[in-house]
Amino acid sequence: MPYTTLISATELAAHLEDPHWVVIDCRHDLADPDAGSRAYAAGHIAGARFAHLDTALSDKRPAADGSFRGRHPLPGREDFIDTLRRWGVRHDAQVVAYDAQGGMFAARLWWMLRWVGHAQAAVLDGGLPAWQALGLPLSLDPVAPAPGDIALQAPLVATVDAGQVLANIGQPSRVVLDARAPDRFRGENETLDPVGGHIPGAKNRFFKDNLQADGRFKEAGQLRREFSALVDDPAKAIAQCGSGVTACHNLLAMEVAGLRGAALYPGSWSEWCADSRRPVARGA
Incomplete structure (x- = not known):
């Protein structure tokens, strides 16, 4: 049975030797872009490839007309397929993404795999802390996979x-x-983007509210109740954040809850606020 949302550390460990499975390390720090690669070099789940948010999961070039597309704009779909092939992802692969931030960055890869049509993608629930809490090992071995054949x-x-x-x-x-x-939604303490505030009419669902105290996702029923209080029809919802990354965490949580069909605004607030003609709201 394919995993399409979350997978436990125990379940991943049981499949780690399966050649059809591909594990990808998505650790990152917005304030220190090299932190993830350093952490990966210091120890990663055996066989895991490394996905850098700024290069593998984003394409920071401006739009064709020169306009700013946000801090983490999506790469082209074909370009991302090329990246997946270099990681050895085959058309029938079960892909598991993890980070050490409760899925903050791994959910971006999960969403992007679905964006190119690959459903067998899951996030390690609880991330690397959940793996290490079970006493499971890390590896220092380099990874050189054979090219994959995944197609768009x-x-x-x-x-x-x-x-x-x-x-x-x-x-x-x-x-x-x-x-x-x-606080950032209200327009306070904004340190990442030049303008504070939010899109008029938007509702705030902090992505960390999807998690339990141990860093794992809340159970499906609780997530369903919490999101249903904000959204009547998930197919008419639009997820956004600062740069299109943590919005994917909400999309994953909604998928876990069985609330499917919401769209992503990839440019999110960083793109929105770059054009002074677009309206800005502040406060709750």
């Missing part, structure tokens, strides 16, 4: 652009969920 398929997820989000403000038919911390 129809996307399993939806995206929206800034124009669609802007049009929704005037005639709101979709709920925008902002995954940032409440």
